[in-house]
Structure formats: C-alpha cells, structure tokens
Amino acid sequence: MNVLGISGSPRRGKTTDQLVQHVLAAAGHESEFISLAGKQIGPCSACMACVKDNICKINDDMGLLREKILAADGLVIGAPNYFSALNALSHCFLERLCQFRHRDGLALAGKHAVIVSTGGIEPEIPAAMIEKMLPYYQIHHVGTVTAQGAASCFTCGQGETCSTGAVRMLCGEGVKITDDLIPDLSKQPDKIAVARDLGQKLGKILGTAI
Numbered sequence: 001m002n003v004l005g006i007s008g009s010p011r012r013g014k015t016t017d018q019l020v021q022h023v024l025a026a027a028g029h030e031s032e033f034i035s036l037a038g039k040q041i042g043p044c045s046a047c048m049a050c051v052k053d054n055i056c057k058i059n060d061d062m063g064l065l066r067e068k069i070l071a072a073d074g075l076v077i078g079a080p081n082y083f084s085a086l087n088a089l090s091h092c093f094l095e096r097l098c099q100f101r102h103r104d105g106l107a108l109a110g111k112h113a114v115i116v117s118t119g120g121i122e123p124e125i126p127a128a129m130i131e132k133m134l135p136y137y138q139i140h141h142v143g144t145v146t147a148q149g150a151a152s153c154f155t156c157g158q159g160e161t162c163s164t165g166a167v168r169m170l171c172g173e174g175v176k177i178t179d180d181l182i183p184d185l186s187k188q189p190d191k192i193a194v195a196r197d198l199g200q201k202l203g204k205i206l207g208t209a210i
C-alpha cells in the first residue's frame, strides 16, 4: 500500500507541508510527499478531451502527478487558505482531477484521503472545500486536520504598522512582532497529535504496514 501526500502551498517547508508530512510519517506505509510549489498546474479548461480516456490533454506538470495519484491507495491533500478560499494552485490541482471523473467517475473510487487545511486566521476553510470534492470521486474521507500558519504579514517588514494586514487583525494595533507571537506548527502540539492520529488511522485502514 502506498500513500501520496500533496501540499498545495507555494511556501516550501511551512505549515501545510509540515502537517502533510506528519500524517505521512504516522501512516507507516510506503509514502511520497509532493509539493506543488514551483509546479506549473493550470486550471481545467473544460475542453472535455479527457472524457474518452480519463487523460487530461493540457501539457503541464499535472501530467507528472497523474500516474502517482492513480497508483496511491491513500491520499493526503493539503491546502492553505488564501482570501477565504483554497489557494489557486491547490484549486487548479483539484480541478484537474476532473480527468478521473468521466464514465461513472470510478478511477479514484475506493481511495482513502486525509485532508490538511491551514490558514493564518481561518484554517478550516480549505478543508470544507476539499471535503465537498471527495464524493465526486467516491474517495473515502478519513478525517481532517487544521492548523494556524504564519501569515506573510508577520515577516513582510510592514506588519507592525500596516492597518489592513493579518498582524493587526490577529493581535491588534501597536503590537511588536516577536518570535513568540508568530504562529508556528511547533507551538500547536495538539494539531501535530491530530495529524499523527489521522496518519495512524489511515495506515490501519490501508492494512498491515510494510
């Protein structure tokens, strides 16, 4: 059995990547982690050229992922919240799963998925959107883990004075940005525990570990 973890965050090694990796590590099966950062994955163009053979004809990096998705027994899908929605890269990735949906949509049926969802303020929003997509493919939802990540406003250099940024929204006016104020997964052991529990649950569903 193998598990494919996909993080749709364009920031390598940050909250979404880390949480996906915790789930994979706890699953106890052969696994691969793929970051979508730097990958060229465009939106579905609704050309319907994939109807006959379930193969998307858009020539971009989604082609590299297609066989890995089909081969995986378990999926860990992670995405951050950008503007109260899935970030565009994750959304493009999920739109392009449409290639698997034709002729009863059974190409991904029976796979098991853990959802990883992050946000600076509302980390649960991407999860709600991903969860709605899973039934289209008859993918079983194992569970969801959410965690707070550091909005870029904490490190952009303007965070202490910007009136519209996440620092003001989260901490109020006139705050000094110190390390202890910046959200980080290491400060959320409860979330890491949930990720590991879900990884173990996924591992058990998939059967005896290697």
Ligand SMILES: Cc1cc2nc3c(=O)[nH]c(=O)nc-3n(C[C@H](O)[C@H](O)[C@H](O)COP(=O)(O)O)c2cc1C
Residues within 6 Å of the ligand: 009, 010, 011, 014, 015, 016, 017, 080, 081, 082, 083, 084, 085, 118, 119, 120, 121, 122, 123, 148, 149, 150, 151, 152
């Ligand atoms: C362009 C942009 C828009 C964002 N919009 C939101 C938002 O609407 N709500 C929210 O909770 N977080 C928002 N965030 C914060 C990210 O969700 C947060 O930094 C998250 O940790 C990113 O995941 P990462 O740490 O894996 O990169 C935004 C970040 C960026 C870069």
